[in-house]
Amino acid sequence: MNSKRGQWASNLGFILAAAGSAVGLGNIWKFPGKIAAYGGGAFLLLYVLIVxxxxxxVMLAELSIGRATQKNVVGAFHSLNRRWTFCGALGVITLFVILSYYCIVGGWVMKYVFVYLTGAHFPATAAPFQDFFVQFISAPVQPLLWGALFLGACIFVVVRGVSSGIEKFSKFLMPCLFLLLISIMxxxxxxxxxxxxxxxxxxxxPEAINGDTLVAALGQAFFSLSVGMGIMVTYGSYVPKKENLLRSAVMICFLDTLVAILAGLAIVPVVFATMGAEGLGMGGGFAFMALPEVFAMMPGGVLFGLAFFLLLFLAALTSAISILESCTAFLNEELHWSRLKSTLLLAVPMSLFSIGYSLSQNxxxxxxxxxLDWKHGLQWLPMNAVMEKFTDNLMIPLGALLFCVFVGWIWGTSKAAKEIRGEAQKPFKLEKFWSFIVxxxxxxxILIILYFTLIQGQG
Ligand code: TYR
Structure with missing residues (x-):
């Protein structure tokens, strides 16, 4: 084992860091919009079942690869089976693209924190709120500066390493996030x-339980749990050998789902209270357009606004950190670049994607x-939409599929299960069932989902 590698100092620290990765814009920005678009409880039910x-x-499969090899995602596949190295590389590419747009949206959040902090008030009717948001995100330069600041914050944490950077920050940030979310809810x-x-x-x-809802719930679940691209391989690689991975994975999934539901409860009722059911049409714009309006109408609303965007910022930050860490670990271990050099050199090509994403908001x-999809043929779409489709509809499900095939059929679930058990080596509950699922x-x-998104052109 490489003795210079970082390790989590405690299992709680690992769980909080991994939950920090999972809990992100996906839970607070995307989930309430999805639940609104796909018929409420039906989506929720399918979502929870899928998680x-x-x-x-799938999360367990990923964690087991990481812990078994104690390597970054590319190195991990390489050491288990050279021919599967490409699978780790695909993960890094996906992460790279996600991070490039995650930083831009993270920057939007920082801008809102700043607006609330400085006491600038938004106008009090619906249309100006939308105008404010649309004008801001479609401006050429300002969103990029905020995005750069957000990335700077991630770099600040990641260069500090695993336990004294990511773990320490997550242990502080995650409880703050819970407190904020519960009070807003x-x-x-x-x-x-x-x-x-x-x-x-x-x-x-019942009529809302259909193929569309299923596809949406699955895509959302993978994105939200941060599985399918090697984050959990990386985070699993820092877990000491003695720990049992099952308990931690259950906890991470539980926390992620809890936050999604709490965020739904914090946002959807607010939309009903102020705009009625029509407000639901605002989808992803909830957080940035509907909520500031609500906060403006509430006594003490500025404080709530500040709390909410701070919450969103913390959630986004801990997720972006995990993405940056997974790319950094790869460069650091495979190319032997220092953590600082890795993060800075990553930022350069990434900025090009970020700029494209931000500019195409206008x-x-x-x-x-x-x-390209089968049903609609070749389409020219705004770059931001293509980047999201590329990661959410293609790369994440494909990554999850490859991880399952690898663990299920190449490396073998019995080796993975041994890894999951930890020191005690007692078969875990439902071990056979887990293997059957993987x-x-x-x-x-996942193949069904890929059929719907790539052949039927959904999503
Ligand atoms: N899971 C995070 C969220 O819900 C986002 C994320 C996505 C983080 C992919 C990492 C990752 O690889 O927002």
Whole structure:
């Protein structure tokens, strides 16, 4: 074993860091929008089932690869089976693209924190809120500066290393995030008319359970759990050999889902309370457009606004850190660049993607890229849409599929299971069931998803 490698100082630290990776913009920015778009409770139900039955097993598979090899994602595959090195490389490419847009959205969040902090008030009616957001994100330079600042914050933590950087920050940031989220949620569900929103979230309308909802729930689950691209290989590689991985993985999935549901409860009722059901159409814009309006109408709203965007910032930061760490670990261990050099040299090519993503928020300035699916043929779409489709619809499911095939059929679930058990070497509960899922169920389900997104052009 490489004695210079970092390790988590405690299992709690690992769980919080991994939960910090999982809990991110996906939970607070994307999830409430998805749940609104796909019919409330039906989506929630499918989502929770998918997390438990597919997401958790895939996460375990990933963690086991990392812990067994104690290497970055490319090195890990290389050492288990040279021919599968490409699988780790695909992971790094996916991470690189995700980080380039994650930083831009993270920058938007920082801008909002700044606006609330400096006491600048947003206008009090709906349209100006939307205008404010749209004008800001479609400006040429300002969002890039905020994005750079956000990336700078990630670099600041990652160069400090695993236990004294990522772990230390996560142990402090994650509890803050919970406290903030719970207080915002309590405020949201006690607004007048909020009950309609709560009902919407939990009421299962059978007609909303369909293929579209399933595809959306699966994509969201992988993105939200940070599986399918090697983050969990990297984070698993820092776990000491003695630990049992099952308990940690269950905890990480539980925390991630809890935060998603709490975020749904903090946001959807607020939209119902102020705009009624039509407000749901705002999808991903909830956080940036609907909520500031609500905060402006609430007593003490500026404080809530500040708390909310601070929360979103912490969530985004700990996730972006995990992405940067996974790319950095690869450069650091394979090319022997220092952590600082790795992060800085990564930032250069990444900025090009970030710039493209940010500029294409503005249709006039927009850069278009080709996207191909069977149903619609070749389309030219804004670069931001193509980047999100590339990662969410193609690379993440493909990565998860390859990880499952590798663990299930190449490396073997019995070796992986041994790794998961930890020091005690007692077979874990449902070990056979887990192996069945990784070998058969997850690959089939992921193939179905890929069929819908790539052949049917959904999503
Ligand atoms: N899981 C994070 C979220 O929910 C985002 C993320 C996505 C983090 C992919 C890492 C990753 O590889 O926002």
């Amino acid at each position: 438990a039955l597919i997401g958790l097993p 309590l405020r949201a569900v006690t607004l007048p008319n909020a009950w309609e929103g709560v009902k919407y979230l939990f009421e299962i309308r 249709a006039d300035r927009g850069l278009n890229l080709p996207w 070998r058969y169920v997850a690959p089939v389900v």
